[in-house]
Amino acid sequence: MAEAHGSTAAGAAGVGLSKGDTGRGAATGSSVIAGGGTATAQGVLEVEGLSASYGPVKALDGVTLRAEQGRITAVLGANGAGKTTLLRTISGLVRPTAGRVLLNGEDVTRSPVEAMVTKGMSHVPEGRGVIAELTVDENLRVGSLFRGKVGQDEFDRVYDLFPRIKERRTSTAHTLSGGERQMLVIGRALLARPKLLLLDEPSLGLAPRIVAQIFALLRRLVDTEGLSVLLVEQNARSALSVADTGVVLNLGRVVVTDDAHRLAGDEDLRHAYLGF
Amino acid sequence: MQQFVNLTLGGVIIGAVYAAFALALVLIWRSTRIVNFAQGAMAALTTFIALSLIEGGQSYWVGLAVALVAGLVIGAVVERVVIRPVEGGPELNAVIVTLGLFIAIQALISVLFGVNQRAFVAPFSTIGFRAGDFTLALSPNTLFTLGAVLLVMVGLIALFRFTRVGLAMRASAFGQEVARLLGVRVGRMLTLGWALAAVVGSLAGMLIAAEVTFVAPTFMDSLIVFGFVAAVLGGLDSPIGAVVGGLLLGLALSYVRGYIDDTLVGLAALVILVVVLLVRPGGLFSTTQTRRA
Numbered sequence: 122m123a124e125a126h127g128s129t130a131a132g133a134a135g136v137g138l139s140k141g142d143t144g145r146g147a148a149t150g151s152s153v154i155a156g157g158g159t160a161t162a163q164g165v166l167e168v169e170g171l172s173a174s175y176g177p178v179k180a181l182d183g184v185t186l187r188a189e190q191g192r193i194t195a196v197l198g199a200n201g202a203g204k205t206t207l208l209r210t211i212s213g214l215v216r217p218t219a220g221r222v223l224l225n226g227e228d229v230t231r232s233p234v235e236a237m238v239t240k241g242m243s244h245v246p247e248g249r250g251v252i253a254e255l256t257v258d259e260n261l262r263v264g265s266l267f268r269g270k271v272g273q274d275e276f277d278r279v280y281d282l283f284p285r286i287k288e289r290r291t292s293t294a295h296t297l298s299g300g301e302r303q304m305l306v307i308g309r310a311l312l313a314r315p316k317l318l319l320l321d322e323p324s325l326g327l328a329p330r331i332v333a334q335i336f337a338l339l340r341r342l343v344d345t346e347g348l349s350v351l352l353v354e355q356n357a358r359s360a361l362s363v364a365d366t367g368v369v370l371n372l373g374r375v376v377v378t379d380d381a382h383r384l385a386g387d388e389d390l391r392h393a394y395l396g397f
Numbered sequence: 398m399q400q401f402v403n404l405t406l407g408g409v410i411i412g413a414v415y416a417a418f419a420l421a422l423v424l425i426w427r428s429t430r431i432v433n434f435a436q437g438a439m440a441a442l443t444t445f446i447a448l449s450l451i452e453g454g455q456s457y458w459v460g461l462a463v464a465l466v467a468g469l470v471i472g473a474v475v476e477r478v479v480i481r482p483v484e485g486g487p488e489l490n491a492v493i494v495t496l497g498l499f500i501a502i503q504a505l506i507s508v509l510f511g512v513n514q515r516a517f518v519a520p521f522s523t524i525g526f527r528a529g530d531f532t533l534a535l536s537p538n539t540l541f542t543l544g545a546v547l548l549v550m551v552g553l554i555a556l557f558r559f560t561r562v563g564l565a566m567r568a569s570a571f572g573q574e575v576a577r578l579l580g581v582r583v584g585r586m587l588t589l590g591w592a593l594a595a596v597v598g599s600l601a602g603m604l605i606a607a608e609v610t611f612v613a614p615t616f617m618d619s620l621i622v623f624g625f626v627a628a629v630l631g632g633l634d635s636p637i638g639a640v641v642g643g644l645l646l647g648l649a650l651s652y653v654r655g656y657i658d659d660t661l662v663g664l665a666a667l668v669i670l671v672v673v674l675l676v677r678p679g680g681l682f683s684t685t686q687t688r689r690a
Contacts, residue, residue, distance in 0.1 A: 212578060238580035252572040255564075263568040266561060267580030313580065 164223070165190050165317045165349040166211070166242075171220035172373075173210045180206040182373040183220065188317060188351040193343055195364035195381065197357045197395055203373040204353040205247050208319050211351075212237050212244040224317070238267055243315035247322050249302040253295035257286050257305055260294050264309035271312065279308040282338065300331040307335065311342075317349045324356045332356070336363040357395035361385040369394050403534035404655040405648065410539045412647020413546040414608070417601040418624030419631065419639035420553065424594035426633050428570040428587050429476075429484055431491040432625070435498035437617035439475070439595055440602030442502055443467045444612060445510045447603060448517055457520040464599045472595025476588045484587070506614040519607035542604045549597055550640060557636075566590055619663070623650070626670045632680025642681065 164187040173181040181203045188194040196204050209215040211222050213234040222230045224240055237244065252260055261279060265271040280287035283304040289297060297305060303323055310318055320339075324332040340363050342348045354360035361367055367384040369376040371394055377384070384390060391397055418436070425433045433439075446467050447460035479498060483490040521537035557563040568576040569586035577583050605620055606612045627646045631638025646669065653665040673680065 214574065214578075234577045235580050235582050238578070244578045246575065246578060250572065250575040250578070252568055252575055254571045255567060259564060259567075262564055263576065263581065264579050266565055266568075309579070 164188065165225060166351060167221075167223040167226075168207075168211065169221045169223070171207070171210055171222065172218045173206055173215050174218055175206075180215075180373055181210060181217070184370070184373070184375055186368045186375060186378060188349050189366070190316075190349050191343060191347045192365040193339065193350040193352055193363060194366045194368065195357075195360040196351065196353045196368045196370060197355075197360060197384075198370035198376075199394065199396065200355065201372075202370040204355075204370055205321055206373075207370070208244060208246075208321050208351070208353055212242065212319060235267075238313050238315070241314075241316035242319065243310035243313045243317070244319040245306045245310050245321060245323070247325070249299065249306050249325075251294040251297065251302045251305055254293065256291055256293055257297070258290045260305055261309050261312055264312040268313070275312060279311060282311075283308050299326050300328065300335075303327060303331070303335060307338075315348070317351065320350060320352045322353060322355060324354060324359055329359075332359055336360075339363065357391070358385070358397045399531055400655060404651045406534040406539075407655075408648035408651030409644060410534075410542055410647070411608070411651065412627075412644040413543050414601055414605050414643075415620070415623045415627045415647050416640045416643025417546045417549060417597055417604070418620055419627035419643045420550070420636055421594040421598040421601065422624055422628045423631070423633060423636055423639040424553075424590055424597065426628070427636075428566065428590040429480065429491075430488070431480065431484075431495065432633075433591075433594070434492070434495040434621065435475070435502055436594070436598045436624070437602075437621035438499045438502035438506070439468065439471055440598040440620075441612075441614060441617040442506050443471065443595075443599040444517075444602040444606050444617075445506055445614070448515060448606070448612065449510065451518070452515075457518075461520075461603055464603055465596050468595040468597075468599030469592045472592040472598075473588050475595070476591035480591065481584075481587075503614050510614070512614060514611045514613045517606040517610055517612050519610070523607075523610075538607060542608065545600060545604060549600060550636075553593075553597075553636060562586075562589070622663070623666055626666045629670060629680055630673050632682040635680070635682035638680055638682030 166188040168184055168186050171181055171184045172179065184203070184207060186194070186196070196207060198204055206215060210217050213229075213232060217230065220230070221228055224237075224242055227240065229237065229240060232240070252263065255263065258276075261276055265275070280290070285301055286297070286304050286308065289301065294302065294305065307318075307320075307323070318339075323335055327335075336359060339350055339352075343350055352360055352364060357367075361381045361384055364381040366378065367381045368378045369384070369390065376394060377390060379387075384395075418440075421436055422433060425431055425436075443464040447464035450463055451457055451460040475498065479494060480491065483494050519538040521541050523536045523538045525532040525534055525536045527533070555563075557567055565576070565581045566586045566589065568579070568581055569583040570590070573583050576586075601620065601624070602617055606616065609616060623646060624643075627643040628639050629642070630646060631640070631642030646666065649669060650662050650665055654662050
């Protein structure tokens with residue numbers, strides 16, 4: 122049942138991606154079945170046979186998946202399935218014991234964590250990683266530091282996306298609500314101008330209305346700007362409603378990879394792994 | 398009244414030096430959660446380097462510049478070589494390493510420069526200004542001490558508030574992992590933090606040497622105690638707290654010295670430390686509450 126797709130050819134094709142490639146937004150979710158090698162699909166991120174351990178405990182066991190250009194790929198599964206470890210291994214915070222990570226065709230498995238953002242990947246960690254002691258504005262500036270001087274217009278654009286945090290720009294980040302923190306970290310990640318956004322449990326502890334707002338915004342960014350998203354979620358129902366492709370993890374292994382609508386419609390699978 | 402004025406002046410001046418030293422401890426604590434017990438010995442080493450240059454005929458200013466540069470280099474090397482392997486490990490490891498470093502550097506000073514006391518000549522006159530027939534505990538040299546500490550504080554505040562490097566350093570200190578994910582080279586920032594702290598420590602060493610006029614390899618030992626108390630008083634996390642803590646401690650100890658007894662100064666510092674830890678464990682300017690939020 123596990124539909125592994127180790128298509129390395131698609132990885133190579135991902136090399137000269139242009140950000141202006143926005144036309145595919147219209148194709149949202151319906152055309153692509155995430156099986157190996159759909160001719161037009163370009164793997165921004167290819168994960169091949171990735172394994173990682175915490176001491177004797179194997180957290181990831183040969184995980185293979187890909188995130189495609191201009192799509193939202195949701196990684197689902199119960200607590201302890203290895204979702205967070207997967208993201209942390211992709212960005213280099215956890216070193217894999219086996220396997221490869223390709224970003225736009227480039228092998229980044231051994232790249233330092235600090236370098237990932239310069240290669241076009243932003244990782245928003247679990248628990249809304251705001252730097253609590255810095256102000257909202259300073260948090261955003263940290264996100265753009267590696268790029269050198271960044272114009273005020275880019276900050277204004279983030280503030281336009283999230284008017285809520287604009288009002289709080291001089292407040293220290295620890296005074297923000299959960300939803301505001303999530304907006305801040307997503308905005309901060311966008312200031313890095315990523316091609317690929319890794320999001321770890323953005324819905325955690327947020328009101329359903331805020332979750333819907335944030336997911337709708339993600340969808341819009343993906344459709345209009347060609348952003349690619351790898352979304353880790355325990356809240357499978359919400360995640361599948363916004364994603365194009367779903368990957369179900371259980372005990373560190375990929376159980377199934379399929380079109381998000383089909384996954385949401387598969388009652389047996391939902392009961393067994395997704396809890397809704 | 399005259400005694401009160403002079404004790405207050407003396408307290409502010411010595412407090413400024415405590416503040417500088419506390420600031421060095423806070424810089425390191427903030428970024429690496431390590432209390433650098435070797436700070437005093439590192440400062441003593443750079444002071445002795447400067448002293449041997451001055452004794453060799455160089456001007457005080459050449460000695461000062463060399464001491465600050467030596468501090469920068471020693472701080473960076475110590476972080477990269479000795480501290481990096483224990484960063485993120487059990488807290489006790491780092492404590493033992495800095496204590497070991499303290500003993501090793503002090504021994505190194507004795508080997509290089511001998512154990513005898515040596516005279517350290519202040520760069521400016523140490524004769525107090527006069528108001529009528531009343532001699533103030535304020536001399537051109539103490540004005541220099543105050544000015545130098547003030548300059549360093551303003552410089553550090555400007556660095557942290559207004560520069561990109563300062564922002565990167567603060568981000569690294571408060572959210573290491575997040576900073577790395579955002580592309581900040583956290584390792585470099587930690588090295589820079591240690592180097593800056595050692596520069597500030599070296600300055601404190603040079604200033605206190607001019608105040609005490611005789612230096613031996615152990616001359617910074619009492620300053621590490623006072624600097625640590627000042628830093629804890631201010632909350633260990635807060636640069637402004639370190640400055641206020643340093644000034645308060647300087648004043649308190651100066652009054653103890655003048656009104657009670659000279660020999661009670663060390664005891665008084667420890668009493669203040671214990672009382673602060675009992676009443677306000679987070680220090681007067683603690684930011685731990687915000688961290689937990």
